[in-house]
Amino acid sequence: DIQMTQSPASLSAEIGDRVTITCRASHDIQTSLAWYQYKPGNVPKLLIFSASSLEYGVPSRFSGSGSGTEFSLTITSLQPEDAATYYCQRYKRPPLTFGEGTKVQIK
């Protein structure tokens, strides 16, 4: 069974904090991993592709790293508009599974 495991499930941080979310793949996916931001009432937004490439127009405070089975998304200085749920997704081969999501709240 192919799984993507994110942690933590939720976090609360202050404006300006550095926030890191991790994603673990059950199988080696090299760098075929994307990160998305989702706010209810909006549409998912691609932040990072190929594990570490910043999508055009995404603020540089977002960064991704990792390869193989361990990945992370970092927000270097949390802003109010970053309150959202973040998802990783593998796309090495089907199934293109999403992680369970990490809800980021602002203290």
Place this chain on the structure above:
Amino acid sequence: EVQLEESGGQWVQPGRSLRLSCAASGFAFDDFAIHWVRHVTGKGLQWVSSLNYNGDFTAYEDSVKGRFTISRDNARNLVFLQMNSLRPEDSGLYFCAKGTGVVLESSADSWGQGTQVTVS
């Protein structure tokens, strides 16, 4: 500007069928894969199905295999998701999304607003 617009979602009883459509514009439609992803309240984003640029290759999440069929009409810039034998757990907000390349093994860089499917 890339635009994707889903339609066809509605309330249906278990066991019935629905066909979702996704109308695309603003990009070279036949050069990109398309994905269907649903958001289920309390469960998050779930990948449903994808197809490559010409529809020759398709993929499905295990729980929908044999019940859902994805297809595309490149002449009309449309993608379809035929959903048969619907179950309550198929309920959710269904998004179509543009892949970042010709193959279905790609991330999704543009999304529609979604169409709601409720099975009960």
